[in-house]
Amino acid sequence: MSKQQQRGKQETASEDRSTEWVGERVNSYDGSRFVSGHGRYVDDIQRPDMLHAYFVRSQFSHAKVLDVDTSEAEAQPGVELVWTHDDIADQVNEPFGYMLNDEEVLASDRVTYAGQEIAVVVADDRDTAQDAADLVDVEYERLDTVTTVEEALEDDAPLVHPDLDADPENDTDGNVAWTGQVEVGNYEDPLADADVVVEETFDTNKTTPAPMEPHGCIADYNPATGKVELVSSTQMPHLLSVELSEVLTEFEQRDITCKLPDVGGGFGIKLDPYPFEICSVLLSKATQRPVKHVLDRLEEFTAGRGRAPETLEGKIGVTEDGDIVGLDVDLLQNTGAAAAYGVAVAYSSANCGQGPYLIPNQHWRTKVVYTNEMPTTAVRGFGDPQVTFMREQLIEMAAEEIGMDAVELRLQNSPRQEDMPMRSDAGHIWRNADQITCLEKTREMINWDEHRGGSKTRDGKLRGVGMGTIMKRGGNKSASGGDFDEAVVKMNRHGDVTVLTAIASIGQGTETGINQMVADTLGVPIDRVDAVRGDTDATPEGLGVWADRGTIIGGSAAARAAEELADTLKAVAGHMLEVDPDDLRLEGGRAFVADDPETGMELDELANVAMLGNPETLGTEAERPEELRGGISLVGRGKYQSQEVEFVDPETGRGNVAHSYTFGALAIVVDVDPGTGEIDVVDVAICEDVGNVINPTLVEGQVQGAIIQGLGEALYEEYVYDRNGNLMNGSMIDYHLPTAADVPLVTKIEELENPDPTTSHGQKGVGECPLVPTPAALANAVYDATGIRFTELPLAPHYVLPALDEAGLREI
Amino acid sequence: MSTETKPSERVTVETTLNGTEVEQTVPAGTLLSAFLRNHEYLTGTHRGCETAKCGACTVLVDGDPVKSCNMLAAQVDGATVTTVEGLADGEDLHPVQQAFWDCHGSQCGYCTPGFVTNVVALLEDNPDPSVEEIRSHLTGNICRCTGYTKIIESVQEAAARMDGDGK
Numbered sequence: 009m010s011k012q013q014q015r016g017k018q019e020t021a022s023e024d025r026s027t028e029w030v031g032e033r034v035n036s037y038d039g040s041r042f043v044s045g046h047g048r049y050v051d052d053i054q055r056p057d058m059l060h061a062y063f064v065r066s067q068f069s070h071a072k073v074l075d076v077d078t079s080e081a082e083a084q085p086g087v088e089l090v091w092t093h094d095d096i097a098d099q100v101n102e103p104f105g106y107m108l109n110d111e112e113v114l115a116s117d118r119v120t121y122a123g124q125e126i127a128v129v130v131a132d133d134r135d136t137a138q139d140a141a142d143l144v145d146v147e148y149e150r151l152d153t154v155t156t157v158e159e160a161l162e163d164d165a166p167l168v169h170p171d172l173d174a175d176p177e178n179d180t181d182g183n184v185a186w187t188g189q190v191e192v193g194n195y196e197d198p199l200a201d202a203d204v205v206v207e208e209t210f211d212t213n214k215t216t217p218a219p220m221e222p223h224g225c226i227a228d229y230n231p232a233t234g235k236v237e238l239v240s241s242t243q244m245p246h247l248l249s250v251e252l253s254e255v256l257t258e259f260e261q262r263d264i265t266c267k268l269p270d271v272g273g274g275f276g277i278k279l280d281p282y283p284f285e286i287c288s289v290l291l292s293k294a295t296q297r298p299v300k301h302v303l304d305r306l307e308e309f310t311a312g313r314g315r316a317p318e319t320l321e322g323k324i325g326v327t328e329d330g331d332i333v334g335l336d337v338d339l340l341q342n343t344g345a346a347a348a349y350g351v352a353v354a355y356s357s358a359n360c361g362q363g364p365y366l367i368p369n370q371h372w373r374t375k376v377v378y379t380n381e382m383p384t385t386a387v388r389g390f391g392d393p394q395v396t397f398m399r400e401q402l403i404e405m406a407a408e409e410i411g412m413d414a415v416e417l418r419l420q421n422s423p424r425q426e427d428m429p430m431r432s433d434a435g436h437i438w439r440n441a442d443q444i445t446c447l448e449k450t451r452e453m454i455n456w457d458e459h460r461g462g463s464k465t466r467d468g469k470l471r472g473v474g475m476g477t478i479m480k481r482g483g484n485k486s487a488s489g490g491d492f493d494e495a496v497v498k499m500n501r502h503g504d505v506t507v508l509t510a511i512a513s514i515g516q517g518t519e520t521g522i523n524q525m526v527a528d529t530l531g532v533p534i535d536r537v538d539a540v541r542g543d544t545d546a547t548p549e550g551l552g553v554w555a556d557r558g559t560i561i562g563g564s565a566a567a568r569a570a571e572e573l574a575d576t577l578k579a580v581a582g583h584m585l586e587v588d589p590d591d592l593r594l595e596g597g598r599a600f601v602a603d604d605p606e607t608g609m610e611l612d613e614l615a616n617v618a619m620l621g622n623p624e625t626l627g628t629e630a631e632r633p634e635e636l637r638g639g640i641s642l643v644g645r646g647k648y649q650s651q652e653v654e655f656v657d658p659e660t661g662r663g664n665v666a667h668s669y670t671f672g673a674l675a676i677v678v679d680v681d682p683g684t685g686e687i688d689v690v691d692v693a694i695c696e697d698v699g700n701v702i703n704p705t706l707v708e709g710q711v712q713g714a715i716i717q718g719l720g721e722a723l724y725e726e727y728v729y730d731r732n733g734n735l736m737n738g739s740m741i742d743y744h745l746p747t748a749a750d751v752p753l754v755t756k757i758e759e760l761e762n763p764d765p766t767t768s769h770g771q772k773g774v775g776e777c778p779l780v781p782t783p784a785a786l787a788n789a790v791y792d793a794t795g796i797r798f799t800e801l802p803l804a805p806h807y808v809l810p811a812l813d814e815a816g817l818r819e820i
Numbered sequence: 821m822s823t824e825t826k827p828s829e830r831v832t833v834e835t836t837l838n839g840t841e842v843e844q845t846v847p848a849g850t851l852l853s854a855f856l857r858n859h860e861y862l863t864g865t866h867r868g869c870e871t872a873k874c875g876a877c878t879v880l881v882d883g884d885p886v887k888s889c890n891m892l893a894a895q896v897d898g899a900t901v902t903t904v905e906g907l908a909d910g911e912d913l914h915p916v917q918q919a920f921w922d923c924h925g926s927q928c929g930y931c932t933p934g935f936v937t938n939v940v941a942l943l944e945d946n947p948d949p950s951v952e953e954i955r956s957h958l959t960g961n962i963c964r965c966t967g968y969t970k971i972i973e974s975v976q977e978a979a980a981r982m983d984g985d986g987k
Binding site: 035036038039040041042043044045046047048049051052054217218219220221222270271272273275304305514515516517705706708709712713714715716717739740741745746747748749751753754755 | 857861862863864865866867868869870871873874876903904905907908913917918920921922924926927928929930931932933936951954955956958959960961962963964965966967968969970971972
């Protein structure tokens with residue numbers, strides 16, 4: 009493939025570390041199991057005597073629940089229990105929620121979206137539970153529904169949460185869940201210095217990342233200990249036990265062991281503590297049997313959560329010679345019936361809304377608004393795709409207005425690597441990133457100058473090119489109070505290594521990269537390194553995988569743990585070989601004198617001697633150096649705590665919201681069919697500065713997957729609700745996800761490797777970034793092709809074709 | 821099977837499953853995917869959508885790829901069924917499986933068994949497919965992680981490795 013590599017000049021790896029594995033195309037750690045059908049996802053796990061839960065979900069988007077008659081369901085053979093809100097009320101702290109307390113585990117007297125949990129049936133098998141759930145008779149009284157932000161903000165709008173002041177610290181009322189602002193420079197008049205102001209309103213779409221594996225869990229309560237083991241398809245096992253303990257009145261964190269099965273994709277929506285997890289724990293406690301619940305695909309669509317649609321009224325101010333001087337934005341988020349991560353999505357996207365530019369004056373006003381739709385939450389990109397859809401279109405509009413090339417305008421306003429580290433206008437700490445080269449390489453790879461300005465292809469399609477940019481957060485501490493991971497790296501007497509971390513494997517390959525770093529530090533072959541992930545009884549504390557943090561935070565912790573073990577191995581080898589441990593190198597399964605490779609020993613033997621610790625081989629303790637007395641531990645410990653990340657200032661919205669930032673640019677060439685309105689993406693190019701690449705194959709996999717996910721959201725994905733708040737397209741047939749025939753091959757990938765000096769191997773975040781600019785670049789390309797500015801997502805034919813018609817471009 | 825059979829009635833299914841003769845008596849309404857997962861404990865066949873769209877449950881019936889969530893177990897009575905677990909030769913992965921691993925055509929792995937079985941069928945019929953033929957053949961399988969580029973490369977790599985191999 010045409011992937012190119014550019015090695016950075018700086019090396020952060022310590023001089024004496026092996027470089028056999030980091031940077032190599034090592035096969036994924038889990039891959040052999042997955043290709044052979046020996047993965048073990050939660051629904052693959054059976055336990056003796058296990059019960060199966062199924063939920064009764066609201067048929068209406070907004071209604072009073074007058075009565076729930078469970079008698080017929082309870083009478084069914086095989087049904088163990090049927091629970092409603094009253095059955096669990098004294099076992100849960102309600103309302104609960106990640107940032108705002110606005111959720112109930114089972115609805116008490118009102119339902120606020122179609123799909124909300126009202127009752128739960130638990131039975132000997134899933135079919136019995138599902139059939140019995142159909143027999144639960146819910147008596148509703150319909151209430152008026154609000155499904156759009158405009159309706160929700162009207163003075164006489166029906167209230168989604170009339171009895172709830174979800175955020176008492178914020179002066180909000182009505183359907184407003186939360187408000188915030190970002191104030192930078194002359195925020196009261198941020199466009200004062202502009203010669204030209206361009207303004208437009210953009211609307212993004214509600215989508216689901218639709219991981220192929222639905223959510224699911226098995227709860228297994230032990231009456232002797234009072235503890236529960238929860239095997240759940242989650243992205244954050246340790247944080248899940250923390251968050252569940254805050255909801256479950258009778259369980260402390262120590263009482264909830266969360267264990268990861270294989271997780272079939274997450275993309276953000278496997279972060280929240282869900283009602284099905286809470287109920288499964290309580291049902292297992294009540295029945296003293298294991299309880300499983302796995303959502304079906306309809307439940308995924310109606311209750312599995314997704315990306316928040318946002319309305320962005322934006323104004324950008326530029327000078328005649330192309331300096332961006334100000335940005336003024338009203339951001340309205342339709343968060344659905346519960347805010348979940350929506351507040352964080354709103355404030356972090358406003359905080360980072362300036363993107364990879366220097367913008368001295370900014371004013372962002374954000375409102376998170378409740379409606380009677382499925383709650384939204386974290387999804388890959390976490391609000392950046394929405395604001396980038398606005399910002400990058402405003403930038404190309406402004407460039408046109410002042411007669412400047414859009415890439416040149418970007419180059420002129422981008423930060424310079426030589427000025428870093430630096431504080432951005434909104435408070436980010438930017439380190440060692442070369443955005444200029446990202447823009448120039450992307451322009452070159454996509455043949456910008458050839459395509460720009462639009463053309464007609466030989467088969468009559470309208471062709472154009474557009475760009476978007478990336479300044480994506482890696483790590484964050486608002487979820488947990490600090491951004492940290494611990495790791496343990498241990499070796500057995502045969503020299504085999506096990507890495508224990510709190511990171512989750514959801515397909516992204518973090519464990520493979522971590523194994524590579526550990527293998528290099530210890531100088532062992534990669535196939536001697538195993539990974540234990542996310543078992544709160546066994547793995548040290550950490551926060552899981554989200555915000556592109558796994559390899560930067562978890563990886564840096566594991567590297568430190570491996571360093572500690574390496575120091576021990578060198579001390580033992582130095583003692584046995586009678587050389588200075590500092591002169592030793594660990595590589596190729598041996599410890600040897602760096603300047604005299606013949607003098608050395610096999611790590612297997614070294615591990616055995618160290619583990620047994622006998623005086624016959626090591627001499628008496630008195631004869632050993634001090635660090636080899638009192639037991640030689642082949643356990644290395646490491647912790648990485650970001651000292652860079654800050655809490656955002658609540659008054660100004662400024663602050664270093666993440667540990668690090670990944671910069672980049674992406675460009676797209678489209679062909680628009682003037683007969684059908686269909687958009688064919690004919691070329692994509694991306695250049696990012698991802699720091700040192702741990703595994704090029706895995707990075708490419710993340711880049712390709714993220715771009716295609718972004719294209720799906722930009723081209724056709726969209727939750728369609730009717731006026732009553734009922735989802736009209738809740739299946740994979742009606743909600744079209746990209747297939748292999750719909751999307752291009754993504755091979756123009758260039759990774760700059762300017763290392764982050766704060767991480768173990770100079771690594772930066774990767775996985776979410778390429779999705780961020782994709783919808784924006786697509787819309788810009790369509791404008792270049794057609795001269796029509798599409799301000800809503802998705803750019804589906806039913807939206808594009810009438811606009812082509814109106815512009816006189818439609819051909820029949 | 822008689823059209824009079826009710827879903828709750830029990831039927832006996834005899835099939836050659838991954839090379840072994842299998843006989844099971846199950847409710848007539850049992851889907852093939854449920855038969856494989858719950859009765860034969862072959863959990864490599866995954867359920868993704870329950871609407872015959874995503875292809876995570878694809879298996880081979882008499883060599884043809886079918887979506888096992890959209891077929892009754894009773895319909896494979898007398899047939900040969902191959903699941904993803906039946907492709908490897910002992911500990912040696914099938915060349916298609918090996919290529920998916922080597923080319924990173926699998927990330928979270930949930931869709932992978934469906935892709936692998938479908939590609940085995942493709943390469944039986946067409947040992948040297950073009951990129952367009954591969955893309956067209958795989959429209960019944962959804963992957964959310966890879967964006968398909970590395971899946972297509974995996975298929976090309978498998979085809980190259982199997983070239984002249986007669987497999």
